[in-house]
Amino acid sequence: MYKKKGLLIVLSGPSGVGKGTVRKALFEEPNTNYEYSISMTTRSPREGEQDGIDYFFKSKEEFESLIDAGRLLEHAEYVGNYYGTPMQYVEEMIEAGRDVFLEIEVEGAKQVREKMPEGLFIFLAPPSLSELENRLIGRGTEDADVIATRVARAREELEMMHLYDYVVENDDVQNACDRIHAIVTAEHCKRERVEELYKQMLRGE
C-alpha cells in the first residue's frame, strides 16, 4: 500500500521574537496534530522529567558518537551540556505519516536545512515589516535615529530569512498560529506530493 509521508516543520526566527509562545499556543489548540520533536541532552534529568518524554537523556560519550555518526539533525553546546535533535525519532514519525514540529534557534535551523532540505522552514518575524511601513510613511516627522535602527533591523532579518520557505509575521499569536496551520495544509496539497501518491498507487505500491 502507498505511503503518505509526514512533513518536517521547522519554526525558527530571531531570538526574542516569540517562537516558544507561538509553539506553545499551537500545541494547546485541540486541532493541532503535529508530533513535537523530543530533544536529546547530556544534562541530568530534573525532578519529574522522564526519558523519552521530556528529553532523551544521554551520556556525553553517547551524544558525541551520535554527532560523529551524523545522527543529529542539529546540536549545540550550552553551559557545558549538549542539546540536540536526534534524527531517528524525526525520520520514524515522518515515515509513519506524522507531521513533526521543531522549534529551534536560527543556527540550529541552518544545520537542519543541510540534513533535511525537504523540510518546511518557517521564519517567525517580528512585526517589523508593518512597523517599518508605518514609520516610513511618516518619514520626516520621525526621528532619523529611529528610522535608521528600524532599517538596520529589517536588513538583518532580510539576511536571516533567506534560508526559509515562508515568513510569518508574529503580529499576533493567534494570527501566527493560523498562518502556520494554513502553510502546513497548503503544503499537503502541493501537486508534487499528491502526484507522487497517485503514482505510487498506480504502481500498486
Add this chain to the structure above:
Amino acid sequence: MYKKKGLLIVLSGPSGVGKGTVRKALFEEPNTNYEYSISMTTRSPREGEQDGIDYFFKSKEEFESLIDAGRLLEHAEYVGNYYGTPMQYVEEMIEAGRDVFLEIEVEGAKQVREKMPEGLFIFLAPPSLSELENRLIGRGTEDADVIATRVARAREELEMMHLYDYVVENDDVQNACDRIHAIVTAEHCKRERVEELYKQMLRGE
C-alpha cells in the same frame, strides 16, 4: 511607497468535479476577500444582466481585436459566441493588491498559465485518490472492471494536474473551500514575496 501585489488564483479541474459549487460556496463565505474575475462575451445580455457586473458585453469585432492584441487571458467559442477573460481587469486588480479568483475549464487554465505563469493554479480533483486507495486496499474482493475504470480515471487526472501548483480533493465542499483559503494564505507568506516587500521598503519605494 511599496506595493503589495495581489494573487491570481485559478481554480480548474475535470468537468463535473464541482468547480462551480466550490466557487459559489467560497464567495458566500463572509471572510472571502477575492475579486471574482468578470468574463467577457459576445452573446446578448439577458434580462437584468448588467455590463461590467455580470459580463463585459462586446461585439464580435471588438472581441476578435482583443484576441489579436493578446489581451485575453483565455477564450473559447461556444454555440456561436465568444467567452473569455479580459486581461486588463485582472491586471488592474492585482496591481491594486487584490487577489483575483478565476474558475475555468482545464483548456482555459492552460491558456492562462501561458500568459500569467506566476498565477496560483489549483486543480480541483474528484475524491478518487481516497476512493482508489479504499478500492485497492480491498483488491481481490473488488470487481476487476471497477478497479480498471478507477485506475484509468486516476491516470487521466494525473496527466491533467501536471500544470497545476496545488491539488485540492473535492471530498466535501467545505473542506475544499478551507484548503483553498489555506493555500492563498500560505502563498502570501512565501519568503520570496515577503522578501521582495522588505527590499522595496529598504530601497524607499
